[in-house]
Amino acid sequence: xxxxxxxxxxxxMAEHNPxxxxxxxxxxxxxxxxxxxxxxxxxxxxxxxxxRSLFAKVETPxxxxxxxxxxxxxxxxxxxxxxxxxxxxxxxxQLLVDEYGGDVPDTREDxxxxxxxxxKTANVVLNCWFKQETFAVDTHILRVGNRTGLAKxxxxxxxxxxLEKRVPQPFRLHAxxxxxxxxxxxxxxxxxxxxxxxxxxxxxxxxxxxxxxxxR
Numbered sequence: 001x002x003x004x005x006x007x008x009x010x011x012x013m014a015e016h017n018p019x020x021x022x023x024x025x026x027x028x029x030x031x032x033x034x035x036x037x038x039x040x041x042x043x044x045x046x047x048x049x050x051x052r053s054l055f056a057k058v059e060t061p062x063x064x065x066x067x068x069x070x071x072x073x074x075x076x077x078x079x080x081x082x083x084x085x086x087x088x089x090x091x092x093x094q095l096l097v098d099e100y101g102g103d104v105p106d107t108r109e110d111x112x113x114x115x116x117x118x119x120k121t122a123n124v125v126l127n128c129w130f131k132q133e134t135f136a137v138d139t140h141i142l143r144v145g146n147r148t149g150l151a152k153x154x155x156x157x158x159x160x161x162x163l164e165k166r167v168p169q170p171f172r173l174h175a176x177x178x179x180x181x182x183x184x185x186x187x188x189x190x191x192x193x194x195x196x197x198x199x200x201x202x203x204x205x206x207x208x209x210x211x212x213x214x215x216r
Contacts, residue, residue, distance in 0.1 A: 001149045003168070005202045009150065010171035012198050013178040020177035022128050024048065029104040029129045030096070031055050034064075034089055036124045037116045042079045050076045061093035061102050088116025106130045120156065123176070133172040135163040140183025141176060147187060149204030150179075 001009065023044040026032040031051070039047045054075040058064050064072065073086040092114040096102055104125065105111055111122035123136035135141070137156035141163075145151035151162035167175045186193050194200050194208040 001166075001202065001204065003166075006150060006166055007168055007171075009148070009199055009202050010167065010175060010178065013182070014171060014174070016198065017178065017181070020174050020181060022124065022177065025051065025055070027055065028059060029125065030061055030102075031059065032129055033092070033104055033111075033114070033117065033121070033125055036121045037088060037092070038076060038079055038085055040085075040116075040121075041081060046079055050079050061096040064089065064093040065097065085116065091115035092117060104129075106132075108134075123160075127173070127176060131173065135160045135167070135176045137163070137176075138180060139189075140187075141179045143189060144179050144183040144187050147192065147203065147205040148199070 024032070024035040024039060025048045026035050035047055035051055038051065054072070058067055069086055069090050072089060073082060076082045076086060079085065095114055096104065100110075106126070108119070108122045108126060111117050111125060112119060117125075120136045120138060123134035126132040127134045127136060137145075137160045142153075142156055142159055145153065145159045145162065151159045151166060153159040153162055163175065171178075182199075186197050191213065192205070192209055193212075194203075194205070194210050195212045197203070200208060200210075
């Protein structure tokens with residue numbers, strides 16, 4: 001994509017959805033960290049279903065420690081990899097209490113020290129809570145970046161670096177949310193719904209599905 005095409009790409013996204021938000025449910029920064037950590041290899045819908053009753057009881061790292069790993073595991077047992085995720089949540093909660101006074105840090109360097117928190121999770125927290133211009137590249141953004149020609153790369157890190165260079169203002173704050181939602185609901189993995197995509201004329205994908213398959 002050219003610079004002009006990229007600007008128009010995001011302009012249309014902004015026009016359609018001016019204030020995009022994560023679909024994860026949370027009421028404070030700590031709950032956001034936990035929800036994002038739990039969302040690895042799981043859907044936001046599945047995470048929300050598991051965390052509604054959990055977050056009704058737990059709002060702070062200390063409350064999570066008081067709850068205990070057995071009770072936490074019971075709450076999240078419907079989520080994939082729940083045993084290892086439960087251990088990570090307890091460990092990150094302990095670290096937050098011991099070294100950060102129970103507060104979630106606002107730098108990537110500190111966030112990735114937390115067990116179960118990688119670069120992508122840190123970027124989500126920095127963007128959603130601290131309003132920093134970060135690009136949390138998941139499978140959806142990796143796919144959309146490569147398909148459209150917006151930001152090509154073989155790894156999330158490569159795509160993130162391209163987005164850092166290519167996404168213009170005033171779209172940088174919301175860019176990763178727009179791309180995630182586009183990949184989740186329009187530019188789908190198996191069959192991209194190009195026939196209803198508002199960005200199809202800007203996209204360089206060679207195998208566009210311009211007619212709606214029968215039965216859909």
